[in-house]
Amino acid sequence: MILLSLLLVFSFALxxxxxxxxxxxxxxxxxxxIEAGNTDQSYPVNNAGDAYPITYEPAIAYPxxxxxxxxDAQMDAFLTDVFGEAAANLKAQADGLNAEQIRDLLTxxxxxxxxxxxxxxxxxxxxxxx
Numbered sequence: 001m002i003l004l005s006l007l008l009v010f011s012f013a014l015x016x017x018x019x020x021x022x023x024x025x026x027x028x029x030x031x032x033x034i035e036a037g038n039t040d041q042s043y044p045v046n047n048a049g050d051a052y053p054i055t056y057e058p059a060i061a062y063p064x065x066x067x068x069x070x071x072d073a074q075m076d077a078f079l080t081d082v083f084g085e086a087a088a089n090l091k092a093q094a095d096g097l098n099a100e101q102i103r104d105l106l107t108x109x110x111x112x113x114x115x116x117x118x119x120x121x122x123x124x125x126x127x128x129x130x
Contacts (some may be wrong), residue, residue, distance in 0.1 A: 062123045075127045083114060091128065099129040 063074035079087040090111065094102045102125045106116065116124070 062120045064123070066126070072127075075123070079124065082116070082120070083111070086111070086114075094128040097129070099125050102128050 062078050063071055065071065068074065076087075079090065083090055090105070093105055093110075097105065103121065105111065106121055106124065
């Protein structure tokens with residue numbers, strides 16, 4: 001207890017002997033000066049296409065109406081768009097397989113690198129299985 005008291009008294013003594021100048025508090029932030037040039041310029045934008053020239057390619061949509069008269073041609077074109085040259089191989093491999101086997105074929109190593117949504121995969125399996 002005596003040791004603690006001596007430590008407390010000693011720290012007060014050192015604090016009293018410290019620097020007497022108060023620290024200046026500053027809330028000023030110095031930013032570098034930048035030459036803005038002529039600030040009277042305005043940039044009129046006539047339409048949003050001029051302001052944001054964003055280009056994108058629309059996603060390939062798979063045919064959704066099996067009762068359509070040209071459904072087979074649409075699905076054949078869809079397969080060619082998605083699989084490229086591998087579409088002919090896929091059709092040859094799927095010949096005579098049932099829906100489950102075709103689904104396994106699509107998720108197998110040969111076609112795993114082709115991103116398909118579940119809807120696309122189901123449409124392809126249904127078309128190839130018929």
